[in-house]
Amino acid sequence: MTNQGFLRFFLLTALCILSCKDVVYAQEEKPSIPLDYFYADPQPSSAFRKLLSKLHFSFETGYGRTFYRQDLSDFSLLQRVDSLPLIFSPDLNVAGGNVSAGHDYWFNTANPRTDVNFNTNDDFLVNGDSVDLGYRAGGTSIPLAGMIHVEFDRYIIGGGFMFEYHRPGTFRPTVFEDRIASFDPNFGSAFYKKYFLMLGAKVYRYQLWLLSVDSRIGAYRLGRNFDRDLVQKGIFVNLGVTFERELSEYFSAYIRPSFDFKNYTLSLPESNLEVNHSMNAVYVGLGITYRIPEHPKCFIKNCTTQINHQHGNSQVYRSRMHPIYKKQNPHHGENYPNLIKYKGKNKKKMHPY
Secondary structure (H helix, E strand, O other): OOHHHHHHHHHHHHHHHHHHHHHHHHHHOOOOOOHHHOOOOOOOOOHHHHHHHOEEEEEEEEEEEEEEEEEOOOOEEEEOOOOOOEEEOOOOOOOOOEEEEEEOOOOOOOOEEEEEEOOOOOOEEEEOOOOOOEEEEEEEEEEEEEEEEEEEOOEEEEEEEEEEEEEEOOEEEOOOOOOOOOEOOOOOOEEEEEEEEEEEEEEEEEOOEEEEEEEEEEEEEOOOOOOOOOEEEOEEEEEEEEEEEEOOOOEEEEEEEEEEEOEEEEEOOOOOOEEEEEEEEEEEEEEEEEEOOOOOEOOOOOOOOOOOEEOOOOOEEEOOOOOOOOOOOOOOOOOOOOOHHHOHHHHHOOOOO
């Protein structure tokens, strides 16, 4: 190899080494201007604001159907012609066509009767221990409820209050309907109240739909039409399934079918007898839920930023363009996810404009 050829080989080898070194350096070199110089680290919201953002407020209305049932298995019943049925203790001696003491009304209060005469041939007498003796009736309700709850992961705990407008129906006998008369309550409508604890869990999510199961357990109060000196009641238990549609980050609507378990006993005065009343009910509730935002609204009135953002400091603000009734991703904004030309009657056209 000549000196000139050796020089050319040496120069080519040096150029290759330098080129490879530049490639490796370009791959490992960090950006010369880090973004940290332009964006301040966001500070977390205050503890009080975070606590408030956990609160969910709900308002609910709907329709309810109550199923009343009275158990008269511990009584005897006398149905006289053209009169209300009379219930009395089966231990009473009814020989000679006379009942010394009984009651001809026993729903929300008791109406005692004494020295009732009857005709053993024309009137109807039956003992409750021999048949499934009782009365049943329907009732309709319009509930209004307000609730507050917090969510831990997928678990729900809270409480609420319900105000219920109620109208009971006619009570009809469960047996011998052709021989025993029906009767109507002595009032047309009543107002019931409920105070309850909420416990539940989210069990399934599909996109913006959320399925939850929950229970409401608490006390209820019957209206002023009921004689509270005679009525003894316990707690009620309501079990339901909630189908929730998230409309935005802070706002959602839901439908909740549920079933109520509750009962009370009415003590008959001047005796040791009680009438057991079951008043289970089914409800279909429609409601909305609002959650307090974690970040304050942007202080610049004409700011049109759709995402959670900063303005030259470490405080994070939520968008002024973010309506509570509309879905929006807080990271990139979705006020107008679909163009008008792809909506309504235009969505099936290839080139609407």
